[in-house]
Amino acid sequence: AQSVTQPDIHITVSEGASLELRCNYSYGATPYLFWYVQSPGQGLQLLLKYFSGDTLVQGIKGFEAEFKRSQSSFNLRKPSVHWSDAAEYFCAVGGSGNTPLVFGKGTRLSVIA
Amino acid sequence: GAVVSQHPSWVICKSGTSVKIECRSLDFQATTMFWYRQFPKQSLMLMATSNEGSKATYEQGVEKDKFLINHASLTLSTLTVTSAHPEDSSFYICSAEAGGWDNEQFFGPGTRLTVL
Numbered sequence: 001a002q003s004v005t006q007p008d009i010h011i012t013v014s015e016g017a018s019l020e021l022r023c024n025y026s027y028g029a030t031p032y033l034f035w036y037v038q039s040p041g042q043g044l045q046l047l048l049k050y051f052s053g054d055t056l057v058q059g060i061k062g063f064e065a066e067f068k069r070s071q072s073s074f075n076l077r078k079p080s081v082h083w084s085d086a087a088e089y090f091c092a093v094g095g096s097g098n099t100p101l102v103f104g105k106g107t108r109l110s111v112i113a
Numbered sequence: 114g115a116v117v118s119q120h121p122s123w124v125i126c127k128s129g130t131s132v133k134i135e136c137r138s139l140d141f142q143a144t145t146m147f148w149y150r151q152f153p154k155q156s157l158m159l160m161a162t163s164n165e166g167s168k169a170t171y172e173q174g175v176e177k178d179k180f181l182i183n184h185a186s187l188t189l190s191t192l193t194v195t196s197a198h199p200e201d202s203s204f205y206i207c208s209a210e211a212g213g214w215d216n217e218q219f220f221g222p223g224t225r226l227t228v229l
Contacts, residue, residue, distance in 0.1 A: 036220075041204075041223075041225070042222060042223065043119075043206055043220045043221055043222035043223045044157075044206065044208075044220040045220075046217070046220075049217065090156065090157070094218075100147050100159045100162055101147075101159075101208075101218060102159075103156045103157045103158075104156060105155065105156045106155075106156050108154075
C-alpha cells in the first residue's frame with residue numbers, strides 16, 4: 001500500500017536555527033517525491049521534488065531534501081529558518097504521469113524569536 | 114510556472130443547496146485533474162481523478178452522486194456538491210497535471226465551503 005508518514009505533527013524552532021522535517025514513504029514502484037508548503041487558508045506551494053538522479057535536491061526558499069532509498073526517507077532540511085517559514089509542510093509520493101499523490105498528515109512548523 | 118485557479122475562493126450556502134466549484138488551468142492544458150478535500154488541521158485526501166472527456170474515477174468512500182465532477186475541456190474541471198450538508202464543509206483543492214512524465218501537479222488555491 002502506498003503511504004507517507006510524517007512522524008512529527010508539530011515542530012518549534014528558533015529563528016536562525018536549522019530545521020529537518022522527516023518523511024518516510026511506502027510505494028510499490030519508483031517513487032516520485034514532493035514537499036509542499038501550505039500557509040493557513042491557502043493552497044499548496046511546491047518546495048521541491050525528486051524523480052531521479054542526484055539524491056540531494058535543492059528547492060525554493062533555501063530548502064533541500066535528500067532521498068535515501070535504503071531508509072525510504074525524503075527528509076526536508078533548511079540550514080537557517082526564517083519566521084516566514086512558519087506553515088504546514090506536506091510530504092507526498094506519487095508515480096509516473098496521471099497518478100494522484102498520496103500525502104502525509106503534515107508537520108506544522110512554528111518559528112520563535 | 115503553470116497556474117491553476119479555483120472559483121470561488123470561499124462560499125457559504127444553506128443546507129440542501131448545491132454548490133459548483135471551478136478549477137481552471139490558466140496557461141496549460143491539463144489532461145488530468147484531481148480533486149482533494151482537506152479538513153481543518155488535516156492532510157489532503159484524494160476524492161477523485163478526472164480525465165478530460167471521460168468519467169471521473171472516485172476514491173472509495175466518496176459518493177459520486179453527491180460530488181459530481183465534470184471535466185469538459187482540457188482547461189476546466191468542475192466539482193458540484195449536491196444537496197450540501199454541514200458535514201460537507203471543508204477546504205476543497207484541485208490540482209492539474211499537464212501530462213508530462215514527471216507527474217508534477219499544480220495546485221489551485223483552494224475553495225473554502227461552509228454549509229449552514
